[in-house]
Amino acid sequence: MEFNKYFDHTFLKAFATKQDIDTLCQQAKELNTASVCVNEDWVAYCKNLLKDTDVMVCSVVGFPLGQCGLNTKAYETKEALKDGADEIDYVLNVGDVKMGNFDKVKEEMETLTKICHAQNKGIKVIFENCYLTKEEIKKCAEIAKEVKPDFIKTSTGFGTGGAIIEDVKLMKDTVGNDVEVKAAGGIHSYAEVKEMIEAGATRIGASATVQIVEEYNK
Template identity: 35%
Template sequence: MHKLPLKIPGLNKFIDHTFLSPLATAADIKRLCEEAIEYGFYAVCVPPYFVPKAHQALHDHAVKVATVIGYPYGYSETSIKVAEARRSLDEGADELDIVINISAVKSGDWNYVRTEIEQMATTVRLKGKVCKLILEISVMTDEELERLVELCNKVRPNYVKTSSGTQGGATVEQIRYLRANLDSEIRIKASGGIRTRTAAAELLEAGADRIGTSSGLTIIQ
């Protein structure tokens, strides 16, 4: 668990500088990448359409390129999500934030959920890249979350992520639950509604390893 004061040296290195608006333009992504370079954010997180542009802008820099798969609701067929993942990786993505099939969870189709998570994690692993599974915790029951955590412990993605940012935000309680129940090598990304330095610091102290936010500049300044 991170023991960090509110004035966190190197806070920028925990942040995925994010812009996933459906109104995003090439100019927005160019600015996002420039900000990430200037302020030393860990990664940018952009729509799949903009992965090549972000990769080109950042290929001489340490900033990673992340994108989303199955965003925002996760209910595309698994084969479509796998194809989307492969395309994004081929175009230069370093990290994939993958929305699980929420509808399958709510339907109790756990075989489907398990198979999809395994296929997605394997697709990313074979490319030597980073897989983050978005669990959309705020819409899950306690039982559903428990089963998802069990599956993640078996599949072992690099990260479990709290939210797509469309169905509720990350909370300290969510992070504490994940850290207490996930295997220690599975890291945690907090995402959704994180707009202040205080909120980011509290989530990191609770056990988060990464912060996904569109308010990165506000948080570090």
């Protein structure tokens, strides 16, 4: 795969302005990244800006806390798809995981995956690993292996920690070839990206994409 296509070029800050999103999309166009990843309010705008490219638009759902409930996540997902999102990154309910409510975790994953796959759109499940034990990460990955969303993802970038090699390996080892892994959160250098890819990640979420690609090209 072409190096630049590993990236979801990301801007998810609360203070995002039109100027920020214009810059994000322009950079994604020039670099030909896999996608731009934005909050739902910007999906239609980005879709229009990127209409003559193969850069996808990715939207986050239940972001960044994952505790808005399944009905809200389902509604958000449908709205984002209606606005033109090609992929959905949703945050699972970490509280359910901590309480061992894995039936709920699975139901949510199945429901949202079904909504996306019915429209031939991609879906990624954000685990927020910084709050989970290794056993909990493995259990969530086992559920994903069964449900088959497109990706499982390490982090929102808004938690107490981001992507770590050990977690990426654990996730990939658990899902095998049935599901892909996205590493995101605190990735700022080519060296870090290289490690994540070697550990099994096939997508990288980063806001530092431009600097990372420049480093790679050197």
